Amino acid sequence: MRRLTTLFPSEFLEEHAEELGVVERDRNLQIPVLVWALVFGFAAGESRTLAGFRCSYNSTADETISPGGFYQRLTPMLAKDLRDLVEHGLDEVAVPDTVDADIGRFRDVMIADGTVFRLHEFLSDEFQARHEEQTGAKLHLLHNATDQTIERIDVTDEKTHDSTLFKTVTS
CATH class of the missing domain: 1.10.10 (Arc Repressor Mutant, subunit A)
Incomplete structure (x- = not known):
């Protein structure tokens, strides 16, 4: 403090x-x-x-x-x-x-979000559900809060984990 x-x-x-x-x-x-x-x-x-x-x-x-x-x-x-x-x-x-x-690599504040949307059963072939739930799609968003821009946006089935879409920097 x-x-x-x-x-x-x-x-x-x-x-x-x-x-x-x-x-x-x-x-x-x-x-x-x-x-x-x-x-x-x-x-x-x-x-x-x-x-x-x-x-x-x-x-x-x-x-x-x-x-x-x-x-x-x-x-x-x-x-x-x-x-x-x-x-x-x-x-x-x-x-x-x-x-x-x-x-210098930390000059930007990045926000990653994955939000699941429930879909009609007609879309169950396109988007797999978790377990036996109603089918859903997942919106993956990578937002640069510093520049106020969208860096990446993807739509997948709800099983896809966020980490598979967003690249991270490792040393």
Whole structure:
């Protein structure tokens, strides 16, 4: 925690958010508390809901924020602010003398998802079902969250594991 607060002091978080126009009016929203609630609220626990993030914010902030007030703060400008903070953190940590040269491979955040869709029985010859369940197709998606692009998209039967479609880098 100390390393993060040294890398991202409250003044820096507030100034950067102000430059981007994250907060339109000077209200009671505490940008550093919001950033840390989103960062640590996402990492903790199994239920990562917007209500959970708001509870995390309210438990730390000087003044609580209503659900509507919290949801209104989740804007494209806040997303840009958070992306900029990630880039800033990577730039600050990636000092050539202290970090392996392979750090450049980790500049992108990739999200792999496999979602099963149940299909009509007429498609059972095309898409095999798991066990004796209703037949299903699986949508495999590889999303580059950093560039906001779709890197790969495939549709297979539901038995196909994600790892067979997405190439991984091994050393």
